[in-house]
Amino acid sequence: MYLDRIVETKRREVQQLKETLNIAEAERHIAAMPPTRGFEEALRRPKRSNMALIAEVKKASPSKGLIREDFHPVQLAEAYEAAGADCLSVLTDRDYFQGSSEYLTAIRQAVSLPLLRKDFVIDETQIYEARLIGADAVLLIAAILPEKRLRELKTFAEALGLDTLIEVHNAEELETVLAVTDRGLIGVNNRNLHTFETSLKVTAELAALVPERALLISESAIRNAEDVAYVSANGAHGVLIGETFMRRPVIGEAVTEVMGPLPDVLLSGFGNSIEKGLR
Numbered sequence: 001m002y003l004d005r006i007v008e009t010k011r012r013e014v015q016q017l018k019e020t021l022n023i024a025e026a027e028r029h030i031a032a033m034p035p036t037r038g039f040e041e042a043l044r045r046p047k048r049s050n051m052a053l054i055a056e057v058k059k060a061s062p063s064k065g066l067i068r069e070d071f072h073p074v075q076l077a078e079a080y081e082a083a084g085a086d087c088l089s090v091l092t093d094r095d096y097f098q099g100s101s102e103y104l105t106a107i108r109q110a111v112s113l114p115l116l117r118k119d120f121v122i123d124e125t126q127i128y129e130a131r132l133i134g135a136d137a138v139l140l141i142a143a144i145l146p147e148k149r150l151r152e153l154k155t156f157a158e159a160l161g162l163d164t165l166i167e168v169h170n171a172e173e174l175e176t177v178l179a180v181t182d183r184g185l186i187g188v189n190n191r192n193l194h195t196f197e198t199s200l201k202v203t204a205e206l207a208a209l210v211p212e213r214a215l216l217i218s219e220s221a222i223r224n225a226e227d228v229a230y231v232s233a234n235g236a237h238g239v240l241i242g243e244t245f246m247r248r249p250v251i252g253e254a255v256t257e258v259m260g261p262l263p264d265v266l267l268s269g270f271g272n273s274i275e276k277g278l279r
């Protein structure tokens with residue numbers, strides 16, 4: 001199973017990271033860094049008032065192979081920002097998603113949106129690393145973390161100023177997460193990470209179990225405006241979309257098609273660049 005293989009790879013990466021990361025130095029460095037940008041906060045006040053967007057920078061995936069050949073992470077991030085994404089997700093896993101920590105760092109320097117480090121976090125060292133490379137939030141996947149580790153890693157991330165997006169795929173995982181927290185960001189992954197099967201019904205089923213004060217993000221397999229309307233009507237406050245945008249030559253066009261136009265007040269601010277064709 002893929003997820004097991006990925007976690008094996010992460011164990012090896014963590015071993016290496018432990019050999020190279022000087023914790024005292026990391027903490028000193030982090031203390032001198034600017035504060036993180038509020039990832040959750042940005043999603044709680046989305047630009048399109050009815051639906052928040054986390055747009056993903058994703059070159060490839062184990063289920064789809066290479067998704068975008070013409071892949072320039074900074075340009076993509078800038079196009080997402082101009083198109084009014086609320087936050088970005090950047091895949092940093094190298095072996096399975098052809099991602100890179102360097103993509104995240106380069107994007108950090110080019111855009112002002114809050115950034116999620118999208119990876120398979122199993123250890124505190126990866127959270128130090130996330131903060132050091134410029135992330136504002138980390139993903140924690142309930143399918144690979146028992147309750148105790150979820151709690152520990154969430155607390156650890158928050159101590160470094162990072163928000164967490166906790167991902168679930170079924171009611172059992174959701175129950176575990178709710179034992180840890182009943183607020184914050186809960187991601188419902190419409191893709192089963194073991195089988196790669198997708199269904200938006202997963203969002204609808206689990207939304208009924210998510211408490212009011214948590215923010216539900218519907219992740220994966222969202223292809224068009226109808227899908228967004230469906231998850232919205234079924235309890236999602238936000239969506240996380242990668243492949244649909246990555247397959248389109250003009251990112252801004254795709255974002256507008258799927259999410260709808262930005263409100264006029266926001267458009268006027270970047271009027272020029274938008275007129276010049278970013279949209």
Ligand SMILES: O=P(O)(O)OC[C@@H](O)[C@@H](O)c1c[nH]c2ccccc12
Binds near residue numbers: 118167240243
């Ligand atoms: O490209 P999609 O189908 O729009 O999906 C984006 C995102 O949800 C997906 O990349 C994802 C969700 N959870 C993950 C965990 C690890 C790696 C990747 C993911």
